[in-house]
Amino acid sequence: MNTVSIGSIAVGGKNPVVLIAGPCVIEGYERTLAIGRGIKAIADRLGMPYIFKASFDKANRSSFNSFRGPGLTDGLAILKSIREELGVPVVSDIHCATQVEPAAEVLDILQIPAFLCRQTDLVYQAGLTGKVVNVKKGQFLAPLDMKNVINKIREAGNEKILLTERGFSFGYNNLVVDMRALPIMRSLGYPVVFDATHSVQLPGGAGTSSSGQREFVPNLTRAAVAAGVDALFMEVHDNPAEALSDGPNMLYLDQLEDLLKDVQAIDNVARKHR
Known part of the structure; x- marks a missing residue:
């Protein structure tokens, strides 16, 4: 098992579970920073390693009119400021090869969205940066298929790879999580992340947006940690009803701490078997 270092944070092996969390999309500097501060305060109280996430652009939206975020230039500037303000690593999605270089100048982790996980040029270019690359498994892929994605990044000379499970398409407008996928992907030799909030998404379930x-976020989170994941990915908001993207599957900030206490207790047992 390769252990991946992100600054002072070690992901994988028998290291404690890492939290990757923040709002789905950047909703302006102040509110996005405030959510990050709230999450960091909880992580600090619990002694949990924390990485901030938010998207500068949500390119994969149900509707053309859906909010996408501030875009590459303004979004990266906001993420750079948040990184400096909070003193934690940051991760965001990239969607095309032209975004790779500017994103790599700011981000600690380059994230490949699930629907783009087979895009060879994007995955390879991300690998060439030498940055940590987190690839979300497509909703259409078997867990062992991720070995081909891994090989594309390794061809770029990069071994700093994270693999994320975010559910598998099950009929129309529905996702399920096969918990077997977590140890199967981990057997490929790289740390595995569980996306606890996108896994309860109902894609396109609200017509022009996802529901x-x-x-079910707490149930799946506890189950995934028991299965032995190395990190948790959660989208968190102070008031998901006001969120501009993915509100129905985001976790309330004031519910995060109690859930993470459960996570740590389960992780203390699960790590003995990793």
């Missing part, structure tokens, strides 16, 4: 089943 979600937030009430």
Whole structure:
């Protein structure tokens, strides 16, 4: 098992579970920073390693009119400021090869969205930066298929790879999580992340936007940690009803701490078997 270092944070092996969390999309500097501060305060109280996430552009939206975020230039500037303000690593999605170089100047982790995980040029170019690359497994892929994605990044001379499970398409407008996918992907030799909030998404379930089943986030989170994941990816908001993207599947900030206490207790047991 390769352990991936992100600044002072070690992901993988028998290291404690890492939290990757923030709002779905940048909703302006002040509110995005405030959410990050709230999450960091919780992580600090619990002694949990924390990485901030937010998207500068949500390119994959149900509707043409859906909010996408501030875009590459303004979004990266905001993420750079948040990185400096919070003193934590940051991750965001990239969608095309032209975004790779400017994103790599700011981000600690380059994230490949699930629907783009087979895009060879994007994955390879991300690998060439030498940055940590987190690839979300497509909703259409078997877990062992991720070995081909890994090989594309390794061809670029990069071994700093994270693999994320975010559910598998099950009929129309529905996702399920096969918990077997977590140890299967981990057997490929790289740390595995569980995306606890996108896994309860109902893609396109609200017609012009996705819906979600937030009430199942704690159940799936506890199950994934018991299965032995190395990190948790969660989209968190102070008021998901006001969120400009993915509100129905985001976790309330004031519910995060109690859930993470459960996570740490389960992780203490699970790490003995990793």
